[in-house]
Amino acid sequence: MKTDIILSGVGGQGILSIAAVIGEAALKEGLFMKQAEVHGMSQRGGDVQSNLRISDKPIASDLIAKGKADLIISLEPMESLRYLLYLKEDGWLVTNSRPFINIPNYPEIEKINEELGKLPNKVTLDVETIAKEVGSLRAANIVMLGAASPFIGIDYDKIEDGIRRIFSKKGDEIVQMNLNALKAGYEVANQIQKK
């Protein structure tokens, strides 16, 4: 098994916490993993991305090659489009549908949706709304992870275990809320995939 994932979003949205759960699950599975992160600028609001590679064989490059990413997970719709050069022909794009508008020339959302519509394999969902429904806006990342979970190549229950381990320090209530968030995201993806 081998999955190459590009995570994208806007600085401060917390793409790295998604990577942390996947990494935790991958490591427990005994998989190899490489994850190139973006650090540095502590101010908020610029575009950020991370390359996450997991495989049952050793991984050479820290960066994913063009046209080879199995999955793009994005917390922001325009940011999801920025990495399309990297998406495989049959790869999946899973993105938050709610724009984060902090630049004056942000494109019209209809145009973004039009571009997303051209892709054969995609899941779009409003993670903030779903996160609020299951308990907290803070779980938005985990809703996103849930929506991407069918494409990661790691069993769903292993990802649940990853969440339990990562959030265990914060108490059972937080763990349960995040498990619900994961489930809610997963349901959306599952329905779209079935269509």
Add this chain to the structure above:
Amino acid sequence: MEKHLFLGDEAIAQAAIDAGLSGVYAYPGTPSTEITEYIQNSPLASERGIHSNWSANEKTALETALGMCYAGKRALCCMKHVGLNVAADCFMNAAMSGVNGGLIIVTADDPSMHSSQNEQDNRFYGNFAMIPMLEPSNQQEAYDMVYDGFALSEKLGYPILLRITTRMAHSRSGVETRPLQPENQMNCPENGRQRFILLPALARKRFTALLAAQEDFVKASENSIYNRHFDAPNKKLGIITTGIAFNYLSENYPEGFEHPVLKITQYPLPRKLVTKIVEECDEILVLEEGFPFVEEQLKGYLELGVKIHGRLDGTIPREGELTPDCVALALGKEVKSFYSIPEIVEQRPPALCQGCAHRDMYDALNEVLKEYEKAKVFGDIGCYTLGALPPFHAIDSCIDMGASITMAKGASDAGIFPSVAVIGDSTFTHSGMTGLLDCVNENSPITIVISDNETTAMTGGQDSAGTGKLEAICAGIGVDPTHIRSMVPLKKNFEEMKKIIREEIEYQGLSVLIPRRECIQTLTRKKKAAKK
């Protein structure tokens, strides 16, 4: 053996601790910062009392590390690539004295300039100082090379330059650690005065010794288990990789190499191994992260030898970091995208946080400077450099740390008025203070704004060396205390801020303005930590 998921930076830090480190000395700088932060947060390091406080700048860091090595202990000194420019005086001369305890100097280079002003390749510094260099190809090697590197430094008697780049520093991978070693005992060098007093007569002897040591360094490279030759059938081409370039090459040959490969991770160049691949292959391709360092050495000025491909002939782009794609193209392989980036996708540059004190400072400064057509504002490096972008468009320069004050002085000497410098608190203590003394000595009519957010924000909010002391420092250097004026940059103080700025610009002498309000990111982090 335990396996951990480590950033390259963390692997280096853990390896240093495990190898019996006694002190890390550093000034923050992306992508090197996490090495020191890891040691600061390590329970084992604090149990052992390993020194890990930040230094005021890279030069003080390296000199302090050298002092620790003088006393026989193992020291690590970390900086981003441009930091070595600041530390270069000590760096070049530490190669003359050599070391007693092991010293590893980490330079974290930033090709593609993800967060830097240039993409200088500090392997040239290693060559310049004529000391051994390590350039690991992955996180495990980074760990192992540092773990063994202190002993290597002690055996050879010289500091070692460890060169990493952004993708090594900030990429995570599984790393196996090795047993914890005791720290070195204190042990001053027996012939210390002969080595550490670089008076010309003694320095000449040291230089002779350094030249003589070169052969040892080459032998160490030739015997290094990390410099490796891989045989393959097709000898039309031989490929030399350095550091992480090896990974991009391997990525393109999942079934095994087609051409012979020489993987280099220790310098000076392993002469025998280089000779072997050059002799057995018709042409050579050099893959290296950064400048054409190996390529130039092999090619020579007159290009008389074997045909060399790389960054100089355009086989690899001359600028920017390597990618699996540019390596694939260099190997004649296809790179194919299936989707293109829609034209509607816009740039999204970083911006000063909402509520940031630098915003209020720039708003007030901009308002006042509207009254002066010829004003120039010399900026510096930190979050406040983003004042260059809309909506502020507030600065005219940003060159290197500390240059705001001295450039403003030079511009004022040339007749520019008003000449304003904007500098952060950490940058001021890093290298603004000495320039301030130049201004004091001539009472230069410039206005210096030290925008004090009480932290080193740009690199993630490390302690700032001058917090709570800035007024005293300026007065101590000799600025007239009536022209050292602090203010709280908030909307409600806007009129008062403007008044002070205007008065001090009009004053025909040196003034220092200190708008002070804590960085909101640091403040939020502190509040969170207090809740726990």
